[in-house]
Amino acid sequence: MSENKLRNHRCARDLDSSSLTIMESCSLGEVSWKKGDWILTTDDLATRCYLLTSGDVQIETTPPGRKETLLQTIHGGDVLGWSWLIPPYRWAFDARAASDVTAVALDAAKLREAADADPRFGYALTKKMFFLVADRLQATRLQLMDLYGPRA
């Protein structure tokens, strides 16, 4: 079941069969959260990568002395988190389920080992993650532009 969900995930859809097989070997199966559950918290070790299959997740941060700030919502079909790929492998933000959420969890250490052992897979994975980061960066830039605000 989780294999199907993994293969059909937007992030994995165009991977070749060898890369998919490697990714499946890193799968920890399906996980779920109820609305309001914390999925990950800042500074915790980033041991998993989550391929969201349904629901919405709020990325948040809580600056000192202030209430939590909503940064971005990600949805089923998105990937939650990339801190597991970059030392020191700790989450940079908090994530909370904004609705009931399901995901396929991948073992981050195994993914990194597999990427080191098989550069072809490593390149495919890195491209996927780069695409994801570029997409979020572009969206963040648009957010910062204050598109709908008054014109200068």
Added chain:
Amino acid sequence: MDPARDPIRLFAPETREVLAVRKETADTATVTLAGGGRGFVPGQFAMVYAFGVGESAISFSGDPYRADIVEHTVRRVGAVTGAIGALRPGDHIGWRGPFGTGWPLQRARGGDLVIVGGGIGLAPLRPAILAVMADRGAYRRVAILVGARRPGELLYQEQLAEWRARFDLDVEVTVDAAANNWRGSVGVVTRLIPHLDVEPTRTTAMVCGPEVMMRFSAMELQRLGVPSRNLFVSVERNMKCAIALCGHCQLGSLFACHEGAVVPYDRVAGLMEVREA
């Protein structure tokens, strides 16, 4: 002479009574005027004249099937729109129209339809949404994506809630920034596009909002597989005469008031990337 080209009718505003003014957000209001929209099609605009102040091109934002009233949603950004936004029931205003092109609703029939509105850009799309709902069976899946700066700046909030409750519309709303009591989505409206459940090659998309938002929406829609020939946007320029005479609204060789405001994205894609002074 063709009455549609009669210069007196084209240039001389008719007087309309303000029937109602509904506050949408802190700086935006919907003004209801007596008299119909002279058969306007969704996407078109009228020239609305605040007596003694000036005239401004304002899109139709109401039900295209109402023959007794006409609605315009106005954001107060200058002297004219400020004067229009400050109107009260019983006041009078000058009005001429309709002008420009409309959304390709006929062309979209039989396929999937994606409507993307950002900020005040939802206003020119509202008549199209109302027309689609009145003829819902003519379209396959219909998705409406709405973006705003903050939750309090979302237009037509009650109507959005009604649309979201329908089973035959996929309505997603997102804001760029929100306090922590907001339960909806946070992020730019373009990020909702990859999640659309449509058949891309059979999809027509209508996009209205700031030009940067329309450009990135078009990019995401094309990445999803929607052919660029099926993308339509509404371009806003400084419309003055509204009949392609004065050239104030020109975008390259395009007269936005006459060949627009709704244009195929292919027609303006290159022009939208040009840096303007």
